[in-house]
Amino acid sequence: MATALISEMATNARAASRVLAGMTSPRKADAVLAMAQAIRRHATAILAANATDLAQAAQSGLSEAMLDRLALDGQRIETMAAGVEAVASLRDPVGMIIDETIRPNGLHMARIRIPVGVIGIIYESRPNVTADTAALCVKSGNAVILRGGSEAAASNAAIHEAVVAGLVTAGAPEKAVQRVVTTDRAAVGAMLAAQGQIDLIIPRGGKGLTSRVEAESRVPVLAHLDGICHIYIHASADPDMAAAISVNAKMRRTSVCGAAETLLIDADFPAAPVIAAMIDAGCEVRGDANIAKLDPRVVPARDADWGTEFVGPVCSARTVAGIEDAMAHIAHYGSGHTDAILTQDQSAADRFLASVDSAIVMHNASTQFADGGEFGLGAEIGIATGRLHARGPVALEGLTTYKWIVRGNGQIRP
Amino acid sequence: MATALISEMATNARAASRVLAGMTSPRKADAVLAMAQAIRRHATAILAANATDLAQAAQSGLSEAMLDRLALDGQRIETMAAGVEAVASLRDPVGMIIDETIRPNGLHMARIRIPVGVIGIIYESRPNVTADTAALCVKSGNAVILRGGSEAAASNAAIHEAVVAGLVTAGAPEKAVQRVVTTDRAAVGAMLAAQGQIDLIIPRGGKGLTSRVEAESRVPVLAHLDGICHIYIHASADPDMAAAISVNAKMRRTSVCGAAETLLIDADFPAAPVIAAMIDAGCEVRGDANIAKLDPRVVPARDADWGTEFVGPVCSARTVAGIEDAMAHIAHYGSGHTDAILTQDQSAADRFLASVDSAIVMHNASTQFADGGEFGLGAEIGIATGRLHARGPVALEGLTTYKWIVRGNGQIRP
Numbered sequence: 001m002a003t004a005l006i007s008e009m010a011t012n013a014r015a016a017s018r019v020l021a022g023m024t025s026p027r028k029a030d031a032v033l034a035m036a037q038a039i040r041r042h043a044t045a046i047l048a049a050n051a052t053d054l055a056q057a058a059q060s061g062l063s064e065a066m067l068d069r070l071a072l073d074g075q076r077i078e079t080m081a082a083g084v085e086a087v088a089s090l091r092d093p094v095g096m097i098i099d100e101t102i103r104p105n106g107l108h109m110a111r112i113r114i115p116v117g118v119i120g121i122i123y124e125s126r127p128n129v130t131a132d133t134a135a136l137c138v139k140s141g142n143a144v145i146l147r148g149g150s151e152a153a154a155s156n157a158a159i160h161e162a163v164v165a166g167l168v169t170a171g172a173p174e175k176a177v178q179r180v181v182t183t184d185r186a187a188v189g190a191m192l193a194a195q196g197q198i199d200l201i202i203p204r205g206g207k208g209l210t211s212r213v214e215a216e217s218r219v220p221v222l223a224h225l226d227g228i229c230h231i232y233i234h235a236s237a238d239p240d241m242a243a244a245i246s247v248n249a250k251m252r253r254t255s256v257c258g259a260a261e262t263l264l265i266d267a268d269f270p271a272a273p274v275i276a277a278m279i280d281a282g283c284e285v286r287g288d289a290n291i292a293k294l295d296p297r298v299v300p301a302r303d304a305d306w307g308t309e310f311v312g313p314v315c316s317a318r319t320v321a322g323i324e325d326a327m328a329h330i331a332h333y334g335s336g337h338t339d340a341i342l343t344q345d346q347s348a349a350d351r352f353l354a355s356v357d358s359a360i361v362m363h364n365a366s367t368q369f370a371d372g373g374e375f376g377l378g379a380e381i382g383i384a385t386g387r388l389h390a391r392g393p394v395a396l397e398g399l400t401t402y403k404w405i406v407r408g409n410g411q412i413r414p
Numbered sequence: 415m416a417t418a419l420i421s422e423m424a425t426n427a428r429a430a431s432r433v434l435a436g437m438t439s440p441r442k443a444d445a446v447l448a449m450a451q452a453i454r455r456h457a458t459a460i461l462a463a464n465a466t467d468l469a470q471a472a473q474s475g476l477s478e479a480m481l482d483r484l485a486l487d488g489q490r491i492e493t494m495a496a497g498v499e500a501v502a503s504l505r506d507p508v509g510m511i512i513d514e515t516i517r518p519n520g521l522h523m524a525r526i527r528i529p530v531g532v533i534g535i536i537y538e539s540r541p542n543v544t545a546d547t548a549a550l551c552v553k554s555g556n557a558v559i560l561r562g563g564s565e566a567a568a569s570n571a572a573i574h575e576a577v578v579a580g581l582v583t584a585g586a587p588e589k590a591v592q593r594v595v596t597t598d599r600a601a602v603g604a605m606l607a608a609q610g611q612i613d614l615i616i617p618r619g620g621k622g623l624t625s626r627v628e629a630e631s632r633v634p635v636l637a638h639l640d641g642i643c644h645i646y647i648h649a650s651a652d653p654d655m656a657a658a659i660s661v662n663a664k665m666r667r668t669s670v671c672g673a674a675e676t677l678l679i680d681a682d683f684p685a686a687p688v689i690a691a692m693i694d695a696g697c698e699v700r701g702d703a704n705i706a707k708l709d710p711r712v713v714p715a716r717d718a719d720w721g722t723e724f725v726g727p728v729c730s731a732r733t734v735a736g737i738e739d740a741m742a743h744i745a746h747y748g749s750g751h752t753d754a755i756l757t758q759d760q761s762a763a764d765r766f767l768a769s770v771d772s773a774i775v776m777h778n779a780s781t782q783f784a785d786g787g788e789f790g791l792g793a794e795i796g797i798a799t800g801r802l803h804a805r806g807p808v809a810l811e812g813l814t815t816y817k818w819i820v821r822g823n824g825q826i827r828p
Contacts, residue, residue, distance in 0.1 A: 018745075018769075018771070021769075021771070022768065022769060101790050103788070103789075103790055107779055107783065107788075109789055109790065114771075116801055116802065117771075117801055199801045199802070200801075200802065220634065220800075220802050238824070241824040244824065244826055245824065245826055248826035248827060249826075252826070252827055331432075349821075353819050353821075354436065355432075355435075355436065357432070357435075357528075357531075357817075358817065359817055359818060360817065360818040360820060361817060361818070361819055361820070362819075362820040362821075362822065363819075363820070363821045363822060364821070364822045364823050364824055364825070365521055365820055365821075365822030365824075365825045365826075366825065366826045366827050368826075368827040369521065369820065369825070369827050374517070374521075374827065375517075375523055375818070376515050376517055376523065386634075387530055387531055387613045387614075387815050388530065388613070388614065388634050388802065388803040388815060389802040389803040391815060391816060391817060391818070392817070392818040393818075401801050401802060401805060402805060403771075403772065403773055403774065403775060403805060403806070404773060404774040404775070404789070404805070404806040404807075405767050405775055405776075405777075406774060406775070406776040406777070406779055406783065407763075407767075407776075407777045407778070407779075408776065408777060408778045408779030409778050410652070410655040410658065410659065410778055410779075411778070411779045411780065411783070412658055412659055412662035412663075412666070412779075412780045412782075413662060413666055413780050413782040413783050413788065
């Protein structure tokens with residue numbers, strides 16, 4: 001039954017995607033603006049639905065953090081609508097010419113950006129994902145099938161209703177944004193099995209969700225399972241900058257995937273002030289024997305502390321013998337998300353940036369910048385650590401592909 | 415056992431890929447040139463190995479066509495070596511800056527092309543694939559694991575030995591090109607299961623191989639299962655051009671994936687000369703009732719003739735009521751490979767090129783041009799009909815991905 005449901009939704013999505021692919025950039029922008037306006041217009045209904053979800057969630061004993069993620073108020077709805085509006089004004093990648101050439105036989109070859117087609121979003125908790133991802137998909141000419149968590153079912157339904165009302169107002173196909181109504185977990189399995197019907201799956205949620213999607217999906221996935229980000233403090237790093245960036249990279253927000261988990265510190269670097277600054281900022285530092293000597297508050301690190309995403313005010317810290325040692329540690333324990341070197345030595349920086357095999361590599365900057373908005377993409381549908389299609393922060397361009405357009409005047413191949 | 419073998423090879427490949435990723439373009443080109451020279455130097459050994467394969471194949475009753483694909487001679491070895499040399503001189507995409515920007519906070523963001531990493535090639539029959547794919551992978555900084563068919567085992571082993579000798583001569587890592595020695599089919603399964611160890615699988619062979627790879631692989635795949643290419647002859651097509659392109663698109667080589675399978679002909683177009691030209695050129699035309707009236711030699715088409723890749727001198731031909739009807743037929747029966755419109759009406763051409771959702775769309779040109787060499791890519795590792803990463807002819811750029819390089823001077827995120 002779940003398979004038949006998803007198959008029918010995907011067929012409708014494909015038809016809608018063909019209409020979207022033919023819409024001009026201004027028409028797509030108008031549709032997204034109409035979605036934002038409809039979200040504002042539907043605010044009362046969305047808040048009522050959210051109250052239902054919150055009451056249900058409180059009864060079922062959801063944690064405070066989860067309740068906070070779920071909760072909406074007038075301000076959050078306005079933020080959601082404003083976020084959708086911001087997407088409307090982003091530059092549309094569809095129709096862009098990637099490259100073109102004229103062959104000796106006169107054939108004109110061009111690669112043109114087109115939408116991917118049908119996107120599946122599987123997400124948890126935050127109802128704003130319903131609006132954000134719908135806006136990004138429609139703006140890039142893609143149809144989307146949304147599958148949110150059961151804990152936010154009423155909120156997601158109300159937001160989805162607003163989004164569809166906006167699409168209809170703007171004359172865009174209402175099946176451009178569909179929501180899987182059933183909370184049956186088999187629907188997720190059916191989405192993951194829909195090879196050829198859904199073109200791309202993007203999970204938005206915790207590690208449990210992402211690992212299930214990555215393990216099961218027959219549809220290509222854009223995701224990151226872990227964000228095990230490293231800060232390597234080179235011997236020639238500026239000590240004040242090293243302390244400031246380390247504290248920011250971990251403590252600005254400890255729950256984001258770009259939060260640093262491990263400090264790798266050259267044996268020759270005067271590390272005590274950095275360690276003290278981390279601990280003074282409220283971070284538990286789990287250090288190796290050398291680090292432990294620097295501050296009595298350091299907790300001894302165990303093997304499991306390398307390669308752990310702490311998702312909280314905890315970090316590990318290790319002394320390294322130099323850049324090669326640091327890069328070997330990152331290659332072994334990293335997750336290919338974001339890794340930074342702090343140094344005043346340009347050649348060390350260049351070596352690190354060239355050799356570390358992560359989606360994002362940084363020099364003298366906080367790993368917390370790993371975010372589509374900060375990268376100038378205007379938004380973000382996720383961060384990908386896979387190696388193909390799109391890496392790092394993914395926004396509109398990552399939701400497009402290309403086709404080859406060949407123009408001739410009668411050429412036949414000899 | 416197969417899993418352990420592939421895992422060990424993939425670990426070695428990863429290490430080699432890190433070395434390759436750090437090699438300059440001239441050094442990679444030198445390594446590929448050394449491979450070509452070694453192939454020439456090893457010609458006698460390669461021919462002896464090929465004789466063994468041919469004797470074995472003749473005994474096991476391989477078809478003439480298969481024997482021809484398998485057979486090498488001095489000329490074919492020279493062609494193979496020259497093909498490898500041609501790859502050496504291609505422009506290296508690695509290190510190219512895709513785009514860059516400076517953010518208001520001073521962070522410099524750049525996307526830089528890097529190699530994908532570890533490529534798996536699974537192929538059949540043609541021993542030249544061993545040399546061609548090794549050259550493309552090394553030139554683009556990737557390590558490759560080659561798994562050829564058992565019928566060409568001795569030939570592939572001898573060519574692989576030459577390739578490795580070339581790598582060693584040039585000081586490149588010998589594990590950059592590894593060959594799966596066992597002919598155990600479980601080794602293919604282990605490659606397809608090596609998610610995270612092999613980054614990309616490219617099958618090169620018949621439909622049986624490709625469909626197995628697409629159905630089973632946990633590793634991303636670049637491939638095309640079918641090449642069901644259409645020629646739509648619009649009412650305003652030039653009649654002589656229509657006949658010339660139709661005959662070329664089908665008959666130049668009927669076995670290639672870019673060969674046309676179906677002619678869709680506007681009811682208003684004078685189709686008789688095109689049908690006659692096809693039949694005169696030796697093509698069996700299976701037509702609908704309207705087409706059958708045009709020439710007594712037309713065979714009645716059955717339902718199965720739409721959406722069939724004939725791989726021989728046969729095509730189907732159907733009358734359509736106009737461009738919408740033609741595009742609906744292609745959407746239903748096509749394989750997203752290559753589809754062409756023939757017309758003198760620019761607006762009809764633009765509509766077709768924009769709306770038909772295939773990797774390659776053409777106007778007034780033969781579908782037989784669907785080839786990396788003809789597209790100016792210098793070579794081709796395959797043609798992909800999937801929607802992500804790379805579409806159409808895939809060459810060096812399709813074997814690369816990118817990373818984000820962020821350069822700062824102490825920025826922390828507010």
